[in-house]
Amino acid sequence: MTINDRLAELGIELTTAPEAKGSYRPTLVVDSLVFVSGTLPLVDNAIxxxxxxxxxxxxxxxxxxxxxxxxxxxxRLATDLGDLDHIGQWVKLTGFVASTPDFTAQPSVMNAASDLVVEVFGDRGQHTRSAVGVSALPLGTPVEIEAILRLQS
Structure with missing residues (x-):
């Protein structure tokens, strides 16, 4: 089963990748690693x-x-890599959660992201992770996530 088949099975439709909101590359491939810039929860180009x-x-x-x-x-990865099946392993997710000083459930917020990666990619979705509380994020979003992946050999 391809990753696109798995996404369809889960009812997840990939649309158009959001444009970069600044002076950076959304993804950068270095050797066999893919670095993904902070990704926001945009729907129809709005947070x-x-x-x-x-x-x-x-x-x-x-x-x-x-x-x-x-x-x-x-x-974004499907657009930039051409095919999600090129991903050999999700290596690390880093999640930033705009939260109050007394909110300490950042890992619970990030579980939603981690669970989805594993649900879609299976064993290739197993990854390391950090969940960090911050005072504010771009465009007022409550969550921003970046990633490091390894391409298939």
Missing amino acids: LTTGIVGADVSLEEAQRAARQCMINMFT
């Missing part, structure tokens, strides 16, 4: 939800945003 987790964004809303970040990352 899915805005605000601070623990104040005006619930854990569940933040998890939906994290999941959307990953769908957007899949779209």
